[in-house]
Amino acid sequence: MSAGQKSVVAHTELTRRNFSNFAVVILLSSSVGVGFGAIDLIMVAPFGVTYVAAVGLADLIVMGLTAYCTGLVHVFSSRLGIAEGQRSMADRLSTLFGAFAVCALVLQALAVGLALSAEQFLELAGQDPELIPPAVDYIQVRLFGMFAALVWASASEALRVCNMKNLSLKIMICGFVANAALNYVFLHTDAGGAFSSPAQAIAAATVLVYSVMAVYGAFLFASRIRQREHHVARADRQTVLTEFRSMVWTSQGVGVRHLNDYMAAIIPFMFIGTLGPQVVAASAVGVKVYTMFCRVPQACVTGTSVFYSYQIGREAGPHELRSDGKRLLAYTAVPTAIGTVVVLALSPWLVRIFGGSGEVDVHQGVVMLFAFMVTMPLYVLEATYTAILTVHQRGALLSTVTTIATYGIMIPLAWVSVFLLESAFWAIALGSIFSSLVIVLVLGRALYRDHWAPLMPPSIAISQAGAKAPVSDVDNSGGQSPGRDGRDAEGESSWR
Numbered sequence: 001m002s003a004g005q006k007s008v009v010a011h012t013e014l015t016r017r018n019f020s021n022f023a024v025v026i027l028l029s030s031s032v033g034v035g036f037g038a039i040d041l042i043m044v045a046p047f048g049v050t051y052v053a054a055v056g057l058a059d060l061i062v063m064g065l066t067a068y069c070t071g072l073v074h075v076f077s078s079r080l081g082i083a084e085g086q087r088s089m090a091d092r093l094s095t096l097f098g099a100f101a102v103c104a105l106v107l108q109a110l111a112v113g114l115a116l117s118a119e120q121f122l123e124l125a126g127q128d129p130e131l132i133p134p135a136v137d138y139i140q141v142r143l144f145g146m147f148a149a150l151v152w153a154s155a156s157e158a159l160r161v162c163n164m165k166n167l168s169l170k171i172m173i174c175g176f177v178a179n180a181a182l183n184y185v186f187l188h189t190d191a192g193g194a195f196s197s198p199a200q201a202i203a204a205a206t207v208l209v210y211s212v213m214a215v216y217g218a219f220l221f222a223s224r225i226r227q228r229e230h231h232v233a234r235a236d237r238q239t240v241l242t243e244f245r246s247m248v249w250t251s252q253g254v255g256v257r258h259l260n261d262y263m264a265a266i267i268p269f270m271f272i273g274t275l276g277p278q279v280v281a282a283s284a285v286g287v288k289v290y291t292m293f294c295r296v297p298q299a300c301v302t303g304t305s306v307f308y309s310y311q312i313g314r315e316a317g318p319h320e321l322r323s324d325g326k327r328l329l330a331y332t333a334v335p336t337a338i339g340t341v342v343v344l345a346l347s348p349w350l351v352r353i354f355g356g357s358g359e360v361d362v363h364q365g366v367v368m369l370f371a372f373m374v375t376m377p378l379y380v381l382e383a384t385y386t387a388i389l390t391v392h393q394r395g396a397l398l399s400t401v402t403t404i405a406t407y408g409i410m411i412p413l414a415w416v417s418v419f420l421l422e423s424a425f426w427a428i429a430l431g432s433i434f435s436s437l438v439i440v441l442v443l444g445r446a447l448y449r450d451h452w453a454p455l456m457p458p459s460i461a462i463s464q465a466g467a468k469a470p471v472s473d474v475d476n477s478g479g480q481s482p483g484r485d486g487r488d489a490e491g492e493s494s495w496r
Helices: 005-012 016-047 049-086 089-116 118-124 132-144 144-159 165-188 190-194 198-229 237-275 277-293 295-313 318-345 345-355 360-372 376-391 394-421 424-450
Strands: none
Touching: 005 295, 016 049, 016 165, 016 198, 016 295, 016 318, 049 089, 049 132, 049 144, 049 198, 049 295, 049 360, 049 376, 089 118, 089 132, 089 198, 089 237, 118 198, 132 144, 132 198, 132 345, 144 165, 144 198, 144 295, 165 190, 165 198, 198 295, 237 277, 237 318, 237 394, 237 424, 277 318, 277 345, 277 360, 277 376, 277 424, 295 318, 295 376, 318 345, 318 360, 345 360, 360 424, 376 394, 376 424, 394 424
């Protein structure tokens, strides 16, 4: 076995050290990713509260579409992980990249259509007329650059999957610095004359940075893979089209699942907004602390998706997959549990720190933080089961269950809690507990029955090009039956 082959095998082994190293890099990367949005708000703040509000509103809308588009990135990452575990990267890479590129163009066309209708949408939503022009400027530029964002996200995932995760982190850090520098140039120098508003300027800076990161990340990945594999097979048109049909169907199902998560977070918070500024402020502080802490379990779940994909590529049997799945769950649960205890113990101080001005009711802030944190055990189970079932191609199940839980349980219970019980605490806790419980029970049953059962056959082919993964005989994702080319993929995103 050559040194290159030994390297491939080593980083795909499921060990505590490999997993922790991977998760730490993902945690750092996701933390830097949060800074992209934060630096935009900081840089535009001197132009007045109107621009701060407009950029905040616009970024919220962009995040919704981004949540949907992230499904494609996770499909690509999961299939790449299977190829890496199977050691068939040289044969599969061109096909996967070709199919991804076509899917990304489809999503870019969707983003352009939404960008052109942004003004009408904001008017119908009854937004302040003063906010609409700068918000539209920001939305349109960011959505016109969706392809660049998708390419960078996929290149970053590819670097991580193929044991080049540190390079991904370094590129992201450089991108963050470049984004801050370009914001300054576009806002405070003569270059700003090229833009119709400060909102458009900072959006253009972000898109330009993503474009450079995408090109450099993809180039770096391709050059390193050529050095490792020596020869990468070229994909024929028919193989790429076959992969595309599977990938585009799968990614929309996974995207719906992410969009449901986004709506489950936004709509209850809008309900809470009717309870008064003090409640909203306390809830906002709770959300801020919770969101930052969630980077820990999300990083672990990303590792779960990648390492489980490696195991699928190795054609592991049901017993081994069940054992590995439980280990991965433990690797996520332990640091999350420790972190949860620490956050709750420090909650009064955290609320004071993130409350900023000191006008936030500390007790109410602690109560709202507890409302978010109390669902953490169910969150870990739900996220882990979702990542694993994604690799098992259960996108139809994931999108269906989360749609029912979000709109049939989570949002109605939040409405009842706010408008009948007048409780922000129960708006978060009650809806999250019951919706997550339903999701965990359904996904857990599907996992143990359809993929970890002792009598399940080994992994079977899901692509004519050679990638292998188990396909359920009861979930006809994309209308495909076992043995045909129907696949799904899912995982936690650094955009989330």
